[in-house]
Amino acid sequence: MAEPDDDKTAGSVAGEGQSAPEPLGPPVKSVSPKEKLAEPAKKPLPPRPEKKADGLRRTTEAEGEGNIWRVSRRGFLEKIGWVGIFSFLGVMLVGTLRYMFPRVLFEPSPIFRAGFPEEYLPGTVSTKWMKDYRVWIIREQDRIYALLGICTHLGCTPRWLEKEDKFKCPCHGSGFYRSGVNFEGPAPRSLERLKVARAETGEILVDRSVKFLFENNGWDNPQAYLPV
Amino acid sequence: MTFDLKKKITKSPVWKSAFRHDYKDTTRNRYLQVLSNVWLHLHPTKVARHAVEVRYTWGMGGISFFLFLVLTVTGVILMFYYRPTDQYAYYDMKYLMNDVPFGAFIRNMHRWGAHAMVITVWLHMLRVFMTGSYKPPREFNWVIGVVLLVLTLLLSFTGYLLPWDQLAIWAVTVGTNMARATPLLGHEGPLGPQLGMKPDNDVRFMLLGGTQVGPAALLRFYVLHCVFLPVAAGVLMIVHFWRVRKDGGISGPTGKL
Numbered sequence: 001m002a003e004p005d006d007d008k009t010a011g012s013v014a015g016e017g018q019s020a021p022e023p024l025g026p027p028v029k030s031v032s033p034k035e036k037l038a039e040p041a042k043k044p045l046p047p048r049p050e051k052k053a054d055g056l057r058r059t060t061e062a063e064g065e066g067n068i069w070r071v072s073r074r075g076f077l078e079k080i081g082w083v084g085i086f087s088f089l090g091v092m093l094v095g096t097l098r099y100m101f102p103r104v105l106f107e108p109s110p111i112f113r114a115g116f117p118e119e120y121l122p123g124t125v126s127t128k129w130m131k132d133y134r135v136w137i138i139r140e141q142d143r144i145y146a147l148l149g150i151c152t153h154l155g156c157t158p159r160w161l162e163k164e165d166k167f168k169c170p171c172h173g174s175g176f177y178r179s180g181v182n183f184e185g186p187a188p189r190s191l192e193r194l195k196v197a198r199a200e201t202g203e204i205l206v207d208r209s210v211k212f213l214f215e216n217n218g219w220d221n222p223q224a225y226l227p228v
Numbered sequence: 229m230t231f232d233l234k235k236k237i238t239k240s241p242v243w244k245s246a247f248r249h250d251y252k253d254t255t256r257n258r259y260l261q262v263l264s265n266v267w268l269h270l271h272p273t274k275v276a277r278h279a280v281e282v283r284y285t286w287g288m289g290g291i292s293f294f295l296f297l298v299l300t301v302t303g304v305i306l307m308f309y310y311r312p313t314d315q316y317a318y319y320d321m322k323y324l325m326n327d328v329p330f331g332a333f334i335r336n337m338h339r340w341g342a343h344a345m346v347i348t349v350w351l352h353m354l355r356v357f358m359t360g361s362y363k364p365p366r367e368f369n370w371v372i373g374v375v376l377l378v379l380t381l382l383l384s385f386t387g388y389l390l391p392w393d394q395l396a397i398w399a400v401t402v403g404t405n406m407a408r409a410t411p412l413l414g415h416e417g418p419l420g421p422q423l424g425m426k427p428d429n430d431v432r433f434m435l436l437g438g439t440q441v442g443p444a445a446l447l448r449f450y451v452l453h454c455v456f457l458p459v460a461a462g463v464l465m466i467v468h469f470w471r472v473r474k475d476g477g478i479s480g481p482t483g484k485l
Contacts, residue, residue, distance in 0.1 A: 095330045096305060104327035 110209035116202060117144055117228050125160050125178055135194065135206055136160060136167075138178060145225040146196050146206045147180050152189040167191065181214060190214040195223045272473055278480030284359065285478060288352035292380075293465065295345040300458065302338040310390070312450035314443040317392035342384055349380050361479040369471040372464055379461045386453035392446060400441050400449070407432040 071079070112133055120126055120139040129135045134149040134157060147167075149157050156171035166183075167176040174185030181190045195210035204226065212218030219225075237243055251257045262273040279285070309328060310320045324331035353373065356362055362370040389400045408414040412423060413431040420430060427439050437444030472478060 095333070099305065099328060099330045099334065100308065102309070102323070102328045102331075104323070 111205055111207045113199060114146070114204040114206050117204060117226065120144060125162075127160055129206075130157075133206070133208065135208065137204070137206075139228070143225040143227050144196065144204065145219075146194040146204075148192045148194055148208065148211065150192070151187060152182065152191065153185070153187045158191075180219075193219055193224045196226050197223070198226065270469065272477060276477055276480065279478045281480065284481050286351060286355045288348045288355055292345055292348045292352055295341050295348060296461070296465075298341045299338060299345065302334050302341065303454065305334050306338060307454070312390065312447050314392065314446060317390060317446060321391045321393075342387060346380060346384055349377055353377060359479060365475045366471070366479070369468060369475065372468045372471065376461060376464050376468060379457055379464065383453060383457045383461070386449040386457065389441075389446060389449045390453065397441055400445065404432050404435050404441065404445075407435055 112129070114129055114135070114137055117139070120137055122139050122141050124139055126137040126139075129137065130149055136147045136149060138145055138147060151158050151169040151171065151174050153169065153172055153174045156169050158167040158169040158174065158176065161168050165178060167178070167180075169175070169185065169187070172186050174182060174187035176182050176187065176191050179190075180193060182188070190213070192211045192213055195207040195212070197205045197207070199205045210223070212221050212224040238249065243249070251261075259273045262268045262271055306324065309324050309331065311317065321335070324335050326332075356370065356373065385400075385403060389396045408416045408427075408430060410420070410431055411417045412419050413425065414420045415425040415427050415430040415432070417425075427433065433439060435445070435448070436442075437448045
């Protein structure tokens with residue numbers, strides 16, 4: 001394992017010198033290189049910049065080290081290099097994320113035509129579109145709206161019980177009025193209403209991708225019903 | 229105004245929790261930085277000066293490896309949209325080219341990268357030959373290199389089929405028709421029929437998973453292209469790179485090993 005301050009020769013690239021081979025004779029204590037080099041007395045030199053292990057000179061404090069606007073040619077190119085690398089990687093990342101969202105989907109359109117308003121008698125719940133689209137069309141005296149046939153408890157398909165005037169979910173017994181409001185069972189919310197519009201031909205257009213919740217006052221939204 | 233972004237990052241607790249820090253900048257510690265790093269320790273700690281003599285080495289081995297990585301990354305990204313069935317393959321390729329953002333870019337990177345890698349491995353082989361870098365102790369590494377070359381060409385061949393267009397199907401038809409003429413293993417090759425080779429049990433049948441280039445061939449080539457051949461190439465590359473280090477590093481001009 002690496003330990004800090006492991007290297008005694010602070011930064012010098014040259015390895016420790018070998019002791020000169022002693023001629024044969026009585027054993028003499030070997031002299032270490034450090035002791036050999038006695039510093040001759042001379043006047044003190046100005047402090048030199050600390051040399052790092054790669055032997056390169058670094059900008060000193062006096063020259064403005066730490067100030068990003070004071071950098072050598074080499075340092076500038078180094079910064080440009082890193083900026084370039086990270087920009088490239090960043091763009092690649094963004095590009096890959098965008099790649100995950102295709103522009104064209106091969107799925108059926110959420111919008112379907114539900115016939116003409118005249119086909120629905122006032123005060124009735126039509127189950128005509130339940131099999132294909134899981135949607136009830138309800139006509140009241142003054143308006144038509146569409147309810148999504150997904151129980152708000154755990155997603156089963158409720159049934160319309162004409163005689164009891166309610167939607168009843170077979171899974172756990174959630175009950176909803178013909179308006180969609182939940183009144184019995186474990187369902188926590190009312191059924192969702194869908195966006196309805198008139199096509200150019202006069203037909204009803206139902207958009208299953210736009211939902212309106214009673215809890216958000218969404219049922220008052222003009223897109224949530226067709227006045228008739 | 230002085231603001232050292234690098235210092236701010238490297239002194240933060242988050243950085244210091246992830247990376248080793250506050251070691252004296254000595255030669256020995258620089259060695260250890262490479263040696264004790266999980267990603268870097270496959271690298272030598274120091275590289276001889278002659279290793280960067282591009283006029284001598286050409287750098288084609290490293291470029292080939294880089295292209296292999298590019299191909300792996302772009303290949304995985306392509307896998308999000310490509311289905312290897314005869315019903316979908318061509319249309320998924322078209323979908324990538326037209327309806328997926330950056331799809332054309334990734335697909336083109338992959339295709340160009342594949343062509344480039346074949347070129348660079350040949351150039352690498354040429355350089356190794358010209359500099360005599362196959363001589364002892366490097367003979368075994370040359371053999372590994374040849375096998376890697378064959379794997380590269382097979383990767384190219386299997387990948388070529390995947391767009392499932394006219395170019396792909398006929399190229400594979402021609403290639404696999406050659407297989408049926410293999411001695412002993414092909415039903416039209418010398419001694420093949422004598423060994424009981426028929427169109428439905430010879431080596432061509434094994435390649436195609438059938439007697440024709442059809443859905444079975446597409447799936448088979450897809451698995452070869454995405455799993456088997458890359459893994460085999462990866463294993464051999466590990467040995468190849470290790471042998472370079474073991475044999476004394478990348479070869480240099482005479483007198484420098």
